[in-house]
Amino acid sequence: MKKLLHIVATPRGEESRTLQVSHAFLGAFRARHPAWAIDELDLFKEDLPPLTVERVDGKYALLSGKELSGPFKEAWEAIVRHIERFLAADGYLVSVPMWNFGVPYVLKHYLDIIVQPKYLFRYTASGVEGLVKDRKMVIVTSRGGDYSAAPASAMDFQAPYLKAAFNFVGITDLAFLNCQPMDAMGAPVRDQKIAAACETAQDLARNF
Ligand SMILES: Cc1cc2nc3c(=O)[nH]c(=O)nc-3n(C[C@H](O)[C@H](O)[C@H](O)COP(=O)(O)O)c2cc1C
Numbered sequence: 001m002k003k004l005l006h007i008v009a010t011p012r013g014e015e016s017r018t019l020q021v022s023h024a025f026l027g028a029f030r031a032r033h034p035a036w037a038i039d040e041l042d043l044f045k046e047d048l049p050p051l052t053v054e055r056v057d058g059k060y061a062l063l064s065g066k067e068l069s070g071p072f073k074e075a076w077e078a079i080v081r082h083i084e085r086f087l088a089a090d091g092y093l094v095s096v097p098m099w100n101f102g103v104p105y106v107l108k109h110y111l112d113i114i115v116q117p118k119y120l121f122r123y124t125a126s127g128v129e130g131l132v133k134d135r136k137m138v139i140v141t142s143r144g145g146d147y148s149a150a151p152a153s154a155m156d157f158q159a160p161y162l163k164a165a166f167n168f169v170g171i172t173d174l175a176f177l178n179c180q181p182m183d184a185m186g187a188p189v190r191d192q193k194i195a196a197a198c199e200t201a202q203d204l205a206r207n208f
Helices: 017-032 053-063 070-075 077-087 105-114 158-168 187-206
Strands: 003-008 037-042 091-097 121-124 127-130 136-142 173-179
Touching (some): 017 136, 017 173, 017 187, 070 077, 077 105, 127 158, 136 158, 136 187
Parallel strands (some): 003 037, 003 091, 091 136
16 A cells, blocks of 8 residues: 655644645545555654764764664664654655744754665765655645745745755655745735645645
8 A cells, every 4th residue: 555654844733824735635635546545744743762972873873884783773763763654655745834944843853863874865986866766745835924036035945955855865756835925914815825725735636
């Protein structure tokens, strides 16, 4: 059975604008792909392992071609569990509001956990090779302001960061759906933008 991993990076549940759009995606996705399982990873409810010195040292051990053993291996169990869950997916939906021009800290933390040598990427003589192959991703964002045009677009560190990080591990079939502005122009504009984004989300799900 194929699996879609839905990574949720907002704590706002029912109040979340991002999740309103993602739920429109998921409704259309379930109708079009009834055989797929959906695994929801709610990062604000998850007890993400801290990047302690043992865990960071483990990364450097792997970078230098060593295997993890002893205390490194033990410290890495929680990391490997997250990596395995990520790699078990055949496709991804990421729901992420903009926080201070970037991503909420839980998503940064999650990426620091899973983007590991040997598992998600490796260095080769010809450069870096992403190991997450043939997987599609849709990233739904919502923002209080509108970053679609200059000069505000220069302050969008969210979409370029996520694109760089996921491209780095091999996910290049990646579509962004940015829902904006959610706060700056008041409720009527917000509601209109959410409705339009929900329609685009349904199209993306049907073509996933
Ligand atoms: C901690 C925090 C930081 C935020 N930073 C920004 C920001 O830098 N730029 C922006 O346009 N909106 C910012 N916002 C507004 C949210 O991006 C916006 O309200 C979004 O729609 C919230 O999504 P959600 O309802 O799915 O959580 C911030 C909101 C919070 C709570």
